[in-house]
Amino acid sequence: VSAPDFTPADVEALLAAYALDACTPEEAAAIESVLAVEPDLAGEAERLRAAAAWLGVSTAAEPPAALRARMLAAAAARRPAALADDALDTYLSLSSTLAQVIDDLPAAVLDATTANGLTARQLVVHMAAQESLLAQEAGSPVIDDLDERDIDARTASLVDRLAGAPLAAAVGLWRRAVDANRGWARDRTDDIVSWRGVPMTRDDAIVVRAFETWIHTDDLRRAAGIPLAAPAPRHLSLMSETARLVLTGDGGGDWLVPMDARGAVSTEPDVTLTANVVDWCRLVGDRVGRGELVCVVAGDEALADDLVSAAPALATL
């Protein structure tokens, strides 16, 4: 996607949208290139960014989780290397959305079966099992007497333990685990953690959790009959890095996928597969069938078919 060519006047009109992260990544990049040579505009951008950081404080409601990461980034903005923490911001933002969707679930839906076979109530327990597993692997367990690493067994154990308890009990465990993971991710940016037997960087582990949080949020929405919603483009673009393709739409981009066992990437791809980024992420999350993906294939069609077939395996869920 080519960056738009902005004049200083265009940038001035867009500064507030930029300060609120309400531009596309291409527009933000074009704005930043103008700010680099227009100190007055850069000063105004900083002023508006600071105002945006106070938005959560100015509301009576609990501020969105993303605000915390945003304020940390704002506080550290004077240090050039300390910019926004995309992985953590995505995880916290999508966790905040999940919390809202759980809050809004009608009681009648709690025992409805979701796309992954669990009931809505059990799916919340499953999320508590997953987030607390990461917390455990990262060295801050949040649930006493639960160290099972197999995720199905862990979920089953927690479902048994919480049988008869109100949904709020599962939500409380899930929140506590997300908080523990946030603390770990904030303080230990260079950690390697084992996630379901696979060593991962802190960023990868957090993005994997963010991705599954979105997919299960959609599962709950689907069970409740409310419209599905895609994450913000800046969050989508981070999560789709594990699926390197030509993905169109806000948050999309171009990636080269290592298709051989050695992970070698050729500069001349054998096939180019173009699809909408939201559709692709849902395919990776195994929430739409491969036959339902609308895509354009140029080149080796058999290889494209392999890629689409393997998509759900890319999620490392």
Next chain:
Amino acid sequence: VLPPEQRRAVDLAYFEGRTYRQVAEVLGIPEGTAKSRLRLALRRIAATLEAQGVEP
């Protein structure tokens, strides 16, 4: 602090993570109007904070 139409635009952009184009679409207003509502809102907040002696 903010007039309702500015508040709504900010809610959509900031709390719901929408782009200014999506804000315009949801509210049924031109993109330029969405941009200016966001701008007026943030300037108003900045001015309020500055009046209260809060350093940006």
